Amino acid sequence: MPITVNLDVMLATRKMRSKELAKKIGITPANLSILKSGKAKAIRFSTLEAICRELNCQPADILAFSSDESNDI
Amino acid sequence: MLNIYFMKKLNILKTIVDVFWIFSTLLILIILLAIPYILFVDNSNYFDIHISGFKIKTIDFPTKIFIIIQMLSYLLLIYCLYIFRKILEYFVRNKIFNELVLKNLNKMGVLLIICSFSMGISSMLYEVFYTEKVTIALGFTPFVLLLCMGLFFMILSEIFKTSKIMKEENQLTI
Numbered sequence: 001m002p003i004t005v006n007l008d009v010m011l012a013t014r015k016m017r018s019k020e021l022a023k024k025i026g027i028t029p030a031n032l033s034i035l036k037s038g039k040a041k042a043i044r045f046s047t048l049e050a051i052c053r054e055l056n057c058q059p060a061d062i063l064a065f066s067s068d069e070s071n072d073i
Numbered sequence: 074m075l076n077i078y079f080m081k082k083l084n085i086l087k088t089i090v091d092v093f094w095i096f097s098t099l100l101i102l103i104i105l106l107a108i109p110y111i112l113f114v115d116n117s118n119y120f121d122i123h124i125s126g127f128k129i130k131t132i133d134f135p136t137k138i139f140i141i142i143q144m145l146s147y148l149l150l151i152y153c154l155y156i157f158r159k160i161l162e163y164f165v166r167n168k169i170f171n172e173l174v175l176k177n178l179n180k181m182g183v184l185l186i187i188c189s190f191s192m193g194i195s196s197m198l199y200e201v202f203y204t205e206k207v208t209i210a211l212g213f214t215p216f217v218l219l220l221c222m223g224l225f226f227m228i229l230s231e232i233f234k235t236s237k238i239m240k241e242e243n244q245l246t247i
Contacts, residue, residue: 031247041245 004064007036010055025050080165087161094158097151104144111137135202142195149188156181170237178230185223189216 011021022032027047034040035047048059055062111132156177163174193216201207 027247034245035247039245040247041242043247047247 001038002066004066005035005038005040005062006064007032007051007062010057010061014055016055021051021054024054083161083164087158087165090154090158090161094154097154101148101151104148108141108144111140136199139195139199142191146188146192146195149184149191153181153184153188156184170233170240175230175233175237178226178233182223182225182227182230185219185226189219189223192216192219 011018018032018036019029022029025032025047035043043063048062051062052059160174160177160181163169163171168174193214196216
């Protein structure tokens with residue numbers, strides 16, 4: 001998928017553990033793991049809002065778009 | 074999670090299908106014994122049966138083939154009942170969007186369509202050659218009904234496939 005989730009990078013820079021974030025934003029660690037691994041199909045605005053609030057960042061810091069090189073040619 | 078009203082209806086349906094299935098197993102035995110009897114025993118004098126609304130008195134080779142096609146179609150119908158029973162078992166175990174349910178629904182649809190054609194065409198040919206009359210009847214004949222049911226189950230399988238994808242998407246929405 002061209003959308004990548006940089007949640008692990010943000011967690012590392014904030015020195016926060018996944019479990020802690022999951023508890024703060026009110027989702028299960030399993031669901032946070034799905035989000036981190038990029039297996040998630042969609043993200044709710046409420047979840048994104050909670051993550052941004054807790055990590056004190058912008059949605060663009062968490063989500064990034066990377067186009068395939070093969071598509072550009 | 075299935076609600077209690079759904080489970081009640083499902084249990085009633087499963088009980089009816091189970092009872093019907095038990096009686097059908099007897100029918101399987103009768104059909105399996107009757108096929109070799111019809112094929113190999115000379116029974117042209119004392120045969121008097123009704124199949125698909127036709128009174129069969131004289132037994133020649135084409136009539137034997139007609140009877141056997143009808144009996145094999147009944148066996149297929151009983152197999153469809155068995156598949157339906159399996160689908161209901163999955164529903165009771167709360168595995169509604171299981172891959173096997175989708176496959177079985179589609180298989181059931183295909184089998185019902187085969188049944189409708191084998192029964193419908195053989196009956197039509199028998200009517201044309203033996204009663205020497207062609208009638209067109211409007212309404213719910215077994216041929217049309219089985220064909221509609223077959224197509225309905227195939228459509229249901231596709232709907233379940235779409236629902237399964239939607240369910241997975243919903244589960245992967247964080």
